[in-house]
Amino acid sequence: MSVDQWLGNFENALASGDSAAAAELFGEESYWRDLIAFTWNIKTVEGPAGVRDLLEHTDAGAHGFHTTQEPTEADGVTEAWFAFETAVGRGSGILRLIGGKAWTLLTALDELRGFEEPKGPGRPRGVEHGADRDRLSWLERREKEASELGYVEQPYVLIVGGGQGGIALGARLRQLDVPTIIVERNERPGDSWRKRYKSLCLHDPVWYDHLPYIKFPENWPVFSPKDKIGDWLEMYTRVMELNYWGSSTVRSASFDGSEWEVVVDRAGSEVVLRPKQLVLATGMSSQPNQLALPGQDEFLGEQHHSSRHPGPDGYVGKKVVVIGSNNSAHDICAALWEAGVDVTMVQRSSTHIVRSSTLMDIGLSALYSEEAVAAGVTTEKADMIFASLPYAVLPALQIPLYDQMRERDADFYARLEAAGFDLDWGEDGSGLFMKYLRRGSGYYIDVGASELVASGDIKLVNGQVARLTADSVVMEDGRSVPADVIVYATGYKSMNGWAAELISPEVADKVGKVWGLGSDTKKDPGPWEGEQRNMWKPTQQEALWFHGGNLHQSRHYSLYLALQLKARLEGLDTPVYGLQEVHHLG
């Protein structure tokens, strides 16, 4: 069956309400991923039975399916980009056929009809020509809004957390004319990057990191230094005209069934906000995971979590022990070594390591690279392609890439293992990105520290820490590591922790675990969910949403979260199919 025939048959089945006929179009192993176009949810269903269930419980009014470019074929898979309409908007998607039946289908809502973003030919004029005695200048309007929103007028959406996630979502909501305030504990946009250890650079390359609307320029570095990305976020917030409250923290939030009451400390003044929707965009890295160890009170030196690590300059001449072996631990150890500090890394569990250049060449270059851009794979296209690969299929696609990486860098890994470093590749060998999606931790993208570990310049100690003494870290096997300073590079808590802290433990438990796919691997317990738990989609708590992830996810999924919020603001009917169940507390 050709793509056109398939789309025609699919559309006919939808039109006649024949879910069984539609399901027939899908192969036994098949996946339909929908980004709010049919389900008002971010949802993947599997197999004909899943397709049938989805269609029997939804009524999107989808029609007008047509390809938007010539389908391609490779290795027996026909791939087609298409567009369609629903009762309320316009969508697009990617279909992959094997033997005439759908293997994967992605459907995504792109915009709501009647609420399109003002861009390109529909961009604002900036000034209304003619004479108008009630005219306010742009500045007067901005200043009025900034002074009244949250006081005279209530925001429809309150975003807690003004990192890249909150900023990207805020930008989209601004374009959709959804009154929004972002509250951020730091003073300025970008401070959450600026305040981290001084050697930090993004581990993802620039092509992966664009924000919506304004792309990094051609001369932007591949790996953005933390202060430079901070400046970019600050200027972005300004020119996108976001209502950004810096130096502001949420004291409490509660939902009365129709709106939230959120008590905010805005630079020392209490403001009570009454938004209809509350988004926690506090990030995966904002609540430090504190390690409790016997003897912490007795230790005489300085000890701090990696999130508070200032960089190496103050530690020259001291012995520093870094507990942890993921990204932050490696970055911090390397910077300390570069400053001439005596540094020891304590590895408590196996770690997945991939060299940055290898990851870029093998893992990312097809979608996010200079070559991809040159080949016409825009960021927007790359995001769609990426989204079109169901999470269930991803490991099988990733494993061969990581096999390649292991082979290419065999000497490197041999050196690391010879130095005693405990390596892993994920439980199923699927590598870094699956680890990120499943648990958000457990890896280091090597930008140089691993050679220092291999050479012994960064000393390595394996095992669990038993306790601290006044001047040492004592391991369970009895070894004692002298220490003047201890850095806990022990990661961060789940975003659910913020729901507990800001709202209540009851609401946090009602919502359940945030992040993870249900892969039944370490730190990602089953059952299989097929999507990231609670991210960018409705939760069990009405009007409570979670947003975050890396720059790619903040960019792409902010679109769907923004459209969900806009639809609710405009009173559109948004019946949610397949609202996730809760299997785990935060």
Add this chain to the structure above:
Amino acid sequence: MSVDQWLGNFENALASGDSAAAAELFGEESYWRDLIAFTWNIKTVEGPAGVRDLLEHTDAGAHGFHTTQEPTEADGVTEAWFAFETAVGRGSGILRLIGGKAWTLLTALDELRGFEEPKGPGRPRGVEHGADRDRLSWLERREKEASELGYVEQPYVLIVGGGQGGIALGARLRQLDVPTIIVERNERPGDSWRKRYKSLCLHDPVWYDHLPYIKFPENWPVFSPKDKIGDWLEMYTRVMELNYWGSSTVRSASFDGSEWEVVVDRAGSEVVLRPKQLVLATGMSSQPNQLALPGQDEFLGEQHHSSRHPGPDGYVGKKVVVIGSNNSAHDICAALWEAGVDVTMVQRSSTHIVRSSTLMDIGLSALYSEEAVAAGVTTEKADMIFASLPYAVLPALQIPLYDQMRERDADFYARLEAAGFDLDWGEDGSGLFMKYLRRGSGYYIDVGASELVASGDIKLVNGQVARLTADSVVMEDGRSVPADVIVYATGYKSMNGWAAELISPEVADKVGKVWGLGSDTKKDPGPWEGEQRNMWKPTQQEALWFHGGNLHQSRHYSLYLALQLKARLEGLDTPVYGLQEVHHLG
């Protein structure tokens, strides 16, 4: 002759040094415009004799001419885009053939070999992977540079004036690794826009206004409000990492034959800078043209130049007389009328008026519009096409467009004339853009004020002002116009005035008039120069340069000025062909 044949013959003639043969390839009426590729100048030569003279006095080593897209033909003119190399760099151009001979030729240097900008595949890494004990973080490097440049290290280039011109040039020089400081009297980048009257919006549309490297996003307004463009310039300066000294003024500058000594007041502290090159980017609108009138001392009300006009809010209930009838006068009058102020415009000479929407549709849409972008005419392509039309040819191309505009808006113009408004279309009917290029004044792009003039809501008085009294403006014909406030919308002085003020009257006279083509029309005296006098190219004062113009010019010509400065920094041989003679003082 085909384009390929023409380019082949041209290249052969160059290779054999046969200037006569090269000249033979040009038609009797023909123009070769060179942007620093052959001449290290911005220069147009006319006819075979001009071509021959240029080639006899230059030796660019140009070769490798080849078309970069399929030539097109329309109305007997074949148009071709091509690329070439010179002894020092890579260039591109546009050739137009009529009957096998060149009618117009544009040659432009795009980059210097070995000094390419780090972008795309050559972008910086942002971080050097590996371990390095001498590593400085990005922030440390930026802070070191910011604290040392101008004190420990001297800038190679000093740019006086931090508006869009200075900023665009500064950005290009930063990419070319030319140590540069920008000094600006206002506190923050963008203030030169922010401080103007509050209703001001750009009169040019967004597609015409992009800066280099970072384009306005798709949702940017067509006509940017002044404070919004101010914010954009400020963020641009930050993320492009310019060394921008706000609240800084130049007290004096002198050249000793090898370097400048420039005394700068930086926020109250004196700093002596010793740059090798000095660029005046003070803008066409920075030195108010003050009108001296008898009785100014007797006038009891407030009087100020338009550059200091704060907007209408303080003038409700007063009678305001605005002297002038160009852009600022119209904007200010309309804003006053909108605020309910009694306002009179004094028109002292005829004014060219074009409605903004008509100008966009007829004058700009082929090159700078949403449609042009959709048709593949990028900003960079549009700039090249625009640059490829010799100034001598432009009026003949412009006149029919303005004839169309006059016809389309005939009723509008009839209403204006009926109200007594004195209209013109330029001496030769070539309209707005030629007026801008020739004299930089004499027009209003109508965004609404003209209807208020036509309706009499803005009162109109024609003629010369004789004198002021305590409470009125008295015209030469004896009419008296009551006035509580007078706004002098009387334009600005030539950029040459800054050379006189900052350096010396002698240097200003040595350099001569800045701006204008020598068209021998009002305020643009001959002889014909064929290029804008003294702009973006060498002047009679070694190491002194002028930069500025609208956003389009600041964007495009900053490239050539930046390359000229980079070539000198690197010690390349830069023999200037056709250095302009001085025919007029400032």
